Amino acid sequence: MDYKELRRKIKAFSLDDGDLGSQGYKQVLLQLFGLTGHGKSSFINSCKYILNDGEPFKEYAPTGQTSDGGSITMRRNTYELTPNITIVDNRGCNTITHFERAEVYAQLGNFHPLDQPVEWKEDFKDRMSILVDEDLSKNTTDLLVPIFIYSVSYDLQPHVQKDLEVFLKNCEAMTGVAAIIVLTNKTSKDFSEVEKKFRLMGMKIVIAIENYTKDGDVKTLRKTTDILGILQIALENVTFRLSLPSDPEKDRRQRKKFLLNYIHEAVVESEIGKIKEASMPQKMKEKKEKPSSNNGCVLL
Template identity: 45%
Template sequence: MELIDKKQEILNFTLPSSPSEDKPYTRVLLQLFGYAGHGKSAFVNSCFYTLRTEEYQMHANTGSSDNIITTDRKAYKLTDTITIVDNRGFGKMGKNEEVIAYAQLGHFLPLDKKVEWTEDFVQIMSQVEDSDLTPNYTDFLVPIFVYSMKIQMPKEQVEEVQKFFMNCRDMTGVFPIVVLTNKLKKCGNNLEEAFRNAGAEVVIAIENYTSEDHIKTRGRCADIQEVICNALKDVQFRLEQPRDPMEERLKRKKILLKFAYESVVEELKSKAKEHEYERLKALADKSWFKRFPYGK
């Protein structure tokens, strides 16, 4: 397909509505995840530059690997149907960060609000409970995992990523599309093979546009468009199967609660101080765990 055709395919993409659904999908959320400083925000800017603007613009602020810029769960409307969500990047994937990452993935934390890496499970799950006051059933979630080719992936991260990918599949029905940034500056490690071994079905290497380097080329635009086209193919494939948005949201919440409960139990086992044990035991007995089988 020619470059201009792919561009129009993306810009004209709409979600089919079904008369049998009370709340049909109305928007695709391309959910960006990954470690801090690997190019998620730069990818947002590259998408807009490739598809929407003639001049390069900084829609999302960018930073370096040791300078975390994105602390909000920031949404950027690419088309009437497609919104890119720049989620807060991982630091070290400890239990607390994992729970918050899955809360973002499941769309249980609000858009355009600050995301705190907190060790307080009560605060985390209270936010999840608040999302039930105005539940969203109409967003189709597609995870995209961004990783820089300039950075060697440690062996322990491979296991983290594999676990994250499987949970993405279970929560959204879609394996994350892997976007390898810094295509022209790769350090020589075979990241594509590492991600495929972790379960990735689609791995695409790109070179993001930046304020210093934004001469449009056919190849760079084609790579970025290919990422979005693959995301839309996943949407179309999943929509060919019976879907119940309300049931799927409930499933995502159950998976999140299961993971959160297991994290609390693991923390209980690691705490020796009596006051910490009592605090966590009380937390595990919270009503939202009691309502869930894994909390019994």
């Protein structure tokens, strides 16, 4: 399909188009998640740049790192792509410990309120319980589509692949939709190797793109069609989901169940970890490796 036609279709997308109508959903929420510095905010800017044809490139979502090398995006920020599609810049993380994972699941499950800061806290059990029990965002009208962003410029080490696979499958269990894997920075090296690794993890949709950035805003057909292709696949998934009977309230209850279960298991595991550590000889404790926190994928 011609890219202009594709863009027109994306902009005209409505949740009421399917045979069964919107079934109570009011908007599509494209949920970006992933490690810090891998191009989530840049993907948002790329989408806005392409959809707002004729406008110069603008950083709607701030990109890059803070002066101390930290993450720029500390909130769950939303950006409207069309009247029916909103994209969420969820807070990224460097290392995914149990409580950080729980935070990611809470963001993905839409339990964390939109446009609010997201803090990683050690007392995650209490925090999560508040998030889930009080149901702060109380939102059942967003149809969630998880999009995992990974830059091919970072090595994906074999020892973290298994953890990443579990993490991505949990994200699918949480949202009820398979995550779309977007590989950014595709021209930085041979992206097919990273693509293969994600396919071996069982990921069905893996698409490599090059984001538009402040220093790389010259429009090309390839970049534009690759990025529009992601939005197209996301919307095809939405249409497919809406072709089956669905119940937003029930979906949310299931997400809540998943999250509570995860928190419970994580707390049990961390308690067991503490007991094991306490009973470890001092020498072994000293030897225990500290997790690195570079921007590669570090899952714990």
